[in-house]
Amino acid sequence: MIAILDYGSGNLRSAQRAFETSGREVVITSDYEVALNADGLVVPGVGAFAACMEGLITVRGDQIVRERIAAARPTLGICVGMQILFSQGLEHGVHPGVGIWDATVEKLEAPILPHMGWNTVKAGAGSQLFNGVEDESFYFVHSYAVKNPVGTISTLSNYGEDFLAAVEDGAIAATQFHPEKSGDAGLHLIKNWVQTL
Amino acid sequence: MSLSVRIIPCLDVTDGRVVKGVNFTDLRDAGDPVEMAALYGREGADELTFLDISASAAGRETTLDVVRKTAEQVFIPLTVGGGIRTVEDVNQLLRAGADKVSINTAALARPELIAEIADRFGSQVLVLSVDARRARTESGFEVTTHGGRQSAGVDALAWVEKACALGVGEILLNSMDADGTRAGYDIGMITAVRAVSRVPLIASGGAGTLEDFSAALDAGADALLAASVFHFGIHRIPDVKKYLQGQGYSVRNAQAS
Numbered sequence: 348m349i350a351i352l353d354y355g356s357g358n359l360r361s362a363q364r365a366f367e368t369s370g371r372e373v374v375i376t377s378d379y380e381v382a383l384n385a386d387g388l389v390v391p392g393v394g395a396f397a398a399c400m401e402g403l404i405t406v407r408g409d410q411i412v413r414e415r416i417a418a419a420r421p422t423l424g425i426c427v428g429m430q431i432l433f434s435q436g437l438e439h440g441v442h443p444g445v446g447i448w449d450a451t452v453e454k455l456e457a458p459i460l461p462h463m464g465w466n467t468v469k470a471g472a473g474s475q476l477f478n479g480v481e482d483e484s485f486y487f488v489h490s491y492a493v494k495n496p497v498g499t500i501s502t503l504s505n506y507g508e509d510f511l512a513a514v515e516d517g518a519i520a521a522t523q524f525h526p527e528k529s530g531d532a533g534l535h536l537i538k539n540w541v542q543t544l
Numbered sequence: 545m546s547l548s549v550r551i552i553p554c555l556d557v558t559d560g561r562v563v564k565g566v567n568f569t570d571l572r573d574a575g576d577p578v579e580m581a582a583l584y585g586r587e588g589a590d591e592l593t594f595l596d597i598s599a600s601a602a603g604r605e606t607t608l609d610v611v612r613k614t615a616e617q618v619f620i621p622l623t624v625g626g627g628i629r630t631v632e633d634v635n636q637l638l639r640a641g642a643d644k645v646s647i648n649t650a651a652l653a654r655p656e657l658i659a660e661i662a663d664r665f666g667s668q669v670l671v672l673s674v675d676a677r678r679a680r681t682e683s684g685f686e687v688t689t690h691g692g693r694q695s696a697g698v699d700a701l702a703w704v705e706k707a708c709a710l711g712v713g714e715i716l717l718n719s720m721d722a723d724g725t726r727a728g729y730d731i732g733m734i735t736a737v738r739a740v741s742r743v744p745l746i747a748s749g750g751a752g753t754l755e756d757f758s759a760a761l762d763a764g765a766d767a768l769l770a771a772s773v774f775h776f777g778i779h780r781i782p783d784v785k786k787y788l789q790g791q792g793y794s795v796r797n798a799q800a801s
Contacts, residue, residue: 361615361641394666459766461668461713463744465548465590465796484548484796486621488643488668505545528621528643530585530797 349541350385352411352428353377354402355394362391362425365527368534369541377406383414386544392427396436396452396491399427400444409445412519416447419518421544426489429514429521438491447519448497450511457507460490466524468512471500476515476522476539483532485512485524492523546794550590550767551757551781552623552746553774555580558598560606562775575775578613584774585618587781588797592618593646593716593769596626608640615641625673625716631660638665646671646716649689652696652703655710662711671746672712676700676733677720685733692720700733701740714744716769722750724772729760738764754779754787761793 349371351359359375366373366389374381382388390408392399403409412432415422424432431444436452444452455462465484470477487504494508498516503509504523513522520540526533555562555577562577581592592614596607604627611624624637625646634645651657651672661670679686685700704715717737719730729750738745747765751757751773760768773779785798 358615358639358641360612361619364616365619393668459742459744461744462547463668463714464550464767467545469545487547488621490668503545506547525621528619530620533619 348385349373349387349389349544350382351375351389351391352382352406352408354406354408355392355399359391362389362527365534366537366541369538371541371544379407379411382406382408382411386421387541388412388415388420388422390422390424390428390432392425392429392431394427396427396430396438396444397440397442400431400436400442403431403445412445412447416517416519421540422519423540424519424521425527426523426525429523430491430493432519432521433493433497436491448493448514448516450493450495450497452491452493454491455489455507455510461488462490462506463488465529466504466506466512468502468504471502471513471515474500474502474513474515475543476513476520476536477502478539480532480535480539483529483535485522485526485529485532485536487512487524489523548590548794548796549761549788550746551588551784551795552591552593552767552769553580553584553589553781554593554595554748554769554771556595556597556771557607557610558596559600559603560610563597577610578617580775581614581618581622584781585620588785589620589781590767590796591621591623593623593625595646596624598627608636611637611640611642623671625671631657631664634661634665634669638669644669644671644714646673648673648675651707652687652689652698655706658707658710658712662713667711667713670712671714671716672704672707673716673718674700674704674737675718675720678730678733683736685736688720692723701736704737705740708741708743712743714746715741716746716748719749723748725750726752726773726778728752728756729763729765731759731763734760734763734765752778754784757784758788758791758793761788
């Protein structure tokens, strides 16, 4: 069973449907035990860094993520759900994140922001997530990102400058883009992740 | 690695059906919105926009249902506009499955609504829809309401600058002179708005020939919205993408069915 962590006001139903295309049961939950023990946990996120972090802490999501990593249970962060896994974010002031990876989420240097739309990536060597969709485009909506590689496998994209589009690091993975909004390529990537469960 | 230009079919929806008129009159039924959304998704649309032109509360409720059904079947971003007055309206649409909302009249009446929505949901959900036409204002472009029939008494460029400062994440620029004419996007208007804004710009109104699409991109648009040319099969999305690719623009899935 896959759990999508519900810790805010966003719509999670379409994310649920996207993950269901993998053939697995998918629940939307803010329950500590359900999220902790699911075969796979998805941490979505829209809005500002600090507001998401606050919502995450309210459902003890920070603790859930740390415990899942310690127990090697697959966890996937998406968009701001990826950003809050870093040590800090600079959106509307300096805010601490969960701190899984030691890096800062900074504003992108680009003439037009947000970075909005379909972009290609340079998949990291040995990536499982991008297996078969290395040359596809994915849907991004963000103005902030991490600019240096972290974890075992870093996948980069470029908008004004290089930034981190995805991380695979043992049981935890994350994408700056929205696989659930990235058409067939996104569904393929979701299936790749589900196969690691 | 490069960001693709976006091709966005726009579905005008009233009482659960897609319609599209010329200059907002002479409406013709163009089909079922969920089916059309799925078809456009298969053809390689990069986003979809629903414009709810329902006049009644029942029509709006039907639109929420259309949004729900579409978001469960089509895994590309969906923007919904039309009749949004409050933060709660936005909340309902996002919960139904919209990824972004576009606001227009309500923001003109009360610009603070922009900041209220951006503060609650983030700028990335908020598209400012600007229905503009050529006029004797300071910039030569003014904002209109009521489908282009009335002047809002606001200069279009001044409005764009103000809305950007309040926190819109994107601009949908609709030329009311060109809307539905298939005589080409208003290139001068796109150039002028691009010069005063630092958020993504969607050009809308007037798409006719393939050259019209590349002309709007040359003028600085990041995305291209069109309705009738797609609904009535004058161009198919893959043909537009192949053409733009040939012009040197980065596109996604030019090869889609």
